[in-house]
Amino acid sequence: MAGTTCTCNCSVSNLTGEAKIEHLLELYKGNPSALIVVLSAIQTELGYLPKDWMVRVAEELNMPLTDVYGAATFYAAFSMQPKGKYTINLCVGTACYVKGAPEVQAAIEKELGIKPGETTEDRKFSFNLVHCIGACGIAPVMTINGDVCPKVTKDTVAEILSKYE
Amino acid sequence: MATVTVTIDNRQIEVEQGITILEAAKKIGLKIPTLCHMREINEIGSCRICIVEVQGARTLQAACVTPVYDGMVVRTNTETVRQSRKMLLELILSTHPAECLTCLRNTNCELQTLAKSFGIDEIRFKRVTGKMVKEDSIDRSSPSLVRDPRKCVLCGRCVAVCEKVQGVKAIGSVNRGFDTVVAPPFDLELGDTNCVNCGQCALVCPTGAITEKDDTAEVWAALSDPTKHVVVQTAPAVRVAIAEEFGMEPGTLGTGKMVAALRILGFDKVFDTDFAADLTIMEEGNELLQRLESKQNLPLITSCSPGWIKYVEHFYPELISNLSTCKSPQQMLGALIKTYYAEKENIDPKDIVSVSIMPCTAKKFESARDEMNASGYQDVDYVLTTREFARMCKAAGIDWDNLPEEEFDTPLGISTGAGVIFGTTGGVMEAALRTAYELVTKEELDSLEFTAVRGLEGVKEAEIEMNSVKLKVAVVHSLKNAKIVMDKVKEGTADYAFIEVMACPGGCIGGGGQPIPTDLNVRMKRVAGIYQADEQLPIRKSHENPAIQALYEEYLGEPLSEKSHQLLHTEYVERDLFTNAPAKKEEKTAI
């Protein structure tokens, strides 16, 4: 993601994960205008914006937590939810919808105990609804990390999901 | 001053360059409707209710943020303007629950007024709300305030005040587009945050989306319980504001009628917080002299504003030892009512219900603090704001104009001019100086007015000489101004001996529980009312209050005695920076 490069000529590009975030927080201490840079780095490094890190950002950049959270919820590039190992995209475009996507959705929700936009507690699955993916011939359709699952029914959901470890 | 000539609705005027169309229109007697606009505080041009036609511009312009230029031709009242404004308002109303009859802001709501003046007779759109607004999303977590996001029109006024005037920003804009809400961060409710309960947000909210927490039902219940002895106290700033609720000019002194109204409502005794303000001066004045002598914990900082106290607990925990240990006057009187008064009158304190009428929403929080039960019971049971008190009067059919003027009950209703000026910024300082000066120098003051600490300037400074010792003092109001001075104190670049802080702009007269509207002009009139009350009183120095002298003789001994400490002083807690929780003590993860 843009904006995560460090400007202090250090070897931040070699840093990853929390070490990189810590480095940026140190670099931008007391500097609220670096908010987006830091949040972007957290999003890239951790895949989402954990609550504790947002609190740290507010403390270190010396700004209201409200502003950190406001920015985090304003920009579509930020996600508040950790991403699962597998992302399920269920199509609810017209063709899939009439062919039973709502029942499939209910079955997924029941199987995983999460709603669209959420991630299972074990971080195995994230679940999203998407609009027409152009595979109406095999509706209802869903993808799991890019694997296309054709003609899903509420009864095959559990079996499909069980293949993902 | 450079001027420009503009034409507004066919009338040509010359105005100062750089002002907005809104301001220019005012000069020819036109009030363009606004909703989000607050001068100097919220100039974001977001609601667009104020749109006007500007010749040559492709679209309608927001009058509140568009500066005038030479030769500008503006039309504020064309069919297009009227229809567009109406459409905008209908769109706002389409997200709004039409619950005026059961809303605290009924008949004093800017949205309602706009709907009326635009002649809205139907709402053509079906009610829709963003996904963050739920019908049961009313936030009652705060002891002081209630948030009803369903009624929020997203004008941003509360956010701007909380950030720019108070420097807290407990609430802000969350999400985007149609799902935007004004809320605390994460899934926190207001009561879980670092909100200091000042209520300035409720004061500026144009609708009923943030209001005081209404405690009138509890007070009515106490009043109708024959086994209870119900006692009330009234803060200094209430008397210069309550009459506004009955159509009088801001600043009208309503002391006598207020006392009469409270008796009609059924209170058994009507006492005056001003008495406890005098007592605060005795305690705090001596505390100041003691600290000056020991050179410890200076500057001494006042502690009567509970919003300010909570602000220190969150944002400046390192300055807690500088705070005066004196309770606020409300809590001093609360403690005395259930001890001194109860003993004197031979009433079991468990049968006393102690109510206070305050200009302040933070007082509700303060009365419920764990520390505030010196009598063995919660010292102050219920706190009502000026607005709630007015509602009770109206429910009881009280006809303000025809009320008699009555006097407070003795002895806890006897007070001085020094007590009454606690209601305005600079008042605690002035009252303290009147007493400290005479105690230290043993000379009588020639003039009682310390004008340097008066007025509505954000940070005021003065230097007073007592026995050839120069004392530098500062007075601040609104927390953003307090921050400026506290940062200096922290850095060690301030050489003040004594600092007065009041959380609200103007002090208590501008408190979050006062009548709406409370703007700069209204504040100035209430300040004038306070000084008028001071001048009218026969005694104007706290140490000359005979009831205070008797209290020390009969009960407390002397200022800062053990008994005083037990009843009148308190301690504070360090709080987390962003949440209401006590501060976490463990070390932060090392960087």
Ligand code: SF4
């Ligand atoms: S906020 Fe105003 S318009 Fe809305 S219900 Fe209350 S009084 Fe009516």
Ligand code: SF4
């Ligand atoms: S009460 Fe004061 S601190 Fe709390 S949200 Fe309102 S303005 Fe901010």
Ligand code: SF4
């Ligand atoms: S709560 Fe009130 S002041 Fe705040 S944005 Fe909503 S309508 Fe405006």
Ligand code: FES
């Ligand atoms: S009042 Fe002008 S845009 Fe809201």
